[in-house]
Amino acid sequence: MPLKLIESTMINNVISPEYDEDGRVLRRVRSFVRRQGRLTSRQQQALDNMWPKMGLDYQPELSDMEAIFGREAPVVLEIGFGMGASLVTMASQNPEKNFFGIEVHVPGVGACLASAEEENLSNLRVMCHDAIEVLNNMIPNQSLDMVQLFFPDPWHKVRHNKRRIVQPEFAQLIRNKLKTGGAFHMATDWQPYAEHMLEVMSEAKGYSNLSENDDYVPRPDSRPVTKFEMRGQRLGHGVWDLIFERVE
Ligand SMILES: C[S@@+](CC[C@H](N)C(=O)[O-])C[C@H]1O[C@@H](n2cnc3c(N)ncnc32)[C@H](O)[C@@H]1O
Numbered sequence: 001m002p003l004k005l006i007e008s009t010m011i012n013n014v015i016s017p018e019y020d021e022d023g024r025v026l027r028r029v030r031s032f033v034r035r036q037g038r039l040t041s042r043q044q045q046a047l048d049n050m051w052p053k054m055g056l057d058y059q060p061e062l063s064d065m066e067a068i069f070g071r072e073a074p075v076v077l078e079i080g081f082g083m084g085a086s087l088v089t090m091a092s093q094n095p096e097k098n099f100f101g102i103e104v105h106v107p108g109v110g111a112c113l114a115s116a117e118e119e120n121l122s123n124l125r126v127m128c129h130d131a132i133e134v135l136n137n138m139i140p141n142q143s144l145d146m147v148q149l150f151f152p153d154p155w156h157k158v159r160h161n162k163r164r165i166v167q168p169e170f171a172q173l174i175r176n177k178l179k180t181g182g183a184f185h186m187a188t189d190w191q192p193y194a195e196h197m198l199e200v201m202s203e204a205k206g207y208s209n210l211s212e213n214d215d216y217v218p219r220p221d222s223r224p225v226t227k228f229e230m231r232g233q234r235l236g237h238g239v240w241d242l243i244f245e246r247v248e
Contacts, residue, residue: 013058014104015130030130031153031165032080032104043110050113054121058129060137068125069098074145076100077177079131079165080152084112089224091116091124097145099124102131132165132173141176147184150223154190166197171204178246183210186242187223189232194240207244216240 014034018026039047047055056068066072074097081087081101091099101124103109109128116124127134155163166186174184184207188194198215201207211217219225219241229239 014128016058016060016133029162031132031155031163032130035105037105037107039107039110042114043107046114046117047106047110050117054113054116054125055109056125056127058127058134058138060133062140063138065098065100065140065143068100069123071098073098073123075143076146076148077102077139077144078148078150080104080149081108081112081126082151083108084115084126085226086148086150086224087124088112088115088119088121090222091121092119093224095123097123101126102134103128104130132170135173135177139177142179144177145179145182147174147178147182148223149184149186150226151188151228152186152193154188154193156190156192161196164193164196166193166200168200168204171200171207175204175206175246180246180248182246184244184246185220185223187219187239189229189237189239191238191240194242197240197242201242201244204244206246206248208247210243210245215242217243 015030018028020026056063065075076090076097076099078087078099078101081103082105084101084103087099087101101112103112103126106128109126112126149165152165153163155161178184186197188197194216202209202214209215219239220243223241232239
């Protein structure tokens with residue numbers, strides 16, 4: 001598929017139109033706002049070369065993880081991977097696992113594919129669509145070993161808090177997709193969001209907090225430190241990691 005077409009398809013399709021019974025367009029609260037953003041030539045080239053190999057188009061039907069990756073292996077899903085820094089590092093460090101990334105920002109998808117090409121990865125697949133729709137319609141229940149949500153948009157203003165992706169319904173959506181014994185790993189540098197995540201997840205049915213004190217865990221070595229986080233560390237900002245296991 002020519003690149004321009006790939007790009008416009010992805011931009012136009014990051015959300016699917018939804019209608020009420022009277023055919024009126026439903027406006028669901030989403031965890032992102034759509035940004036256009038220019039593609040660098042590196043991102044554009046990567047979309048051209050790598051989308052046919054690693055990109056998956058959205059379709060509202062269940063997919064088969066084994067068929068997508070061409071092998072059976074533990075699956076790690078990362079939601080909102082940004083430019084893909086942590087996702088590509090983890091995929092490169094864990095060739096025995098399958099990594100699946102979802103991001104709505106097209107330049108981020110391009111950047112991720114460019115890094116994946118440089119690392120010569122074969123265990124990564126990406127989608128450019130609202131992760132909520134992908135989870136609801138494409139990912140089979142009990143199919144994921146790990147779900148990662150690193151530095152999700154904090155939506156600082158109180159009137160925007162409803163846009164935060166971590167909500168009770170989201171916690172149950174993730175739980176259904178995890179295998180029993182699988183884990184949901186979140187990280188944020190915004191303390192009020194960390195507290196919100198802790199409250200939502202502590203009240204969510206079917207999970208156990210892996211923190212010794214029933215709050216946060218030290219950053220596991222599995223989560224690479226990104227440039228963004230290193231800058232925060234230099235400025236003295238905190239980061240909170242939470243890991244909850246699906247127990248039932
Ligand atoms: C603050 S950025 C963090 C990016 C990256 N995880 C990092 O640590 O640098 C949050 C990202 O989540 C993406 N995002 C937000 N809601 C999403 C959704 N429902 N589906 C897919 N991506 C989403 C945004 O486009 C954005 O790139």
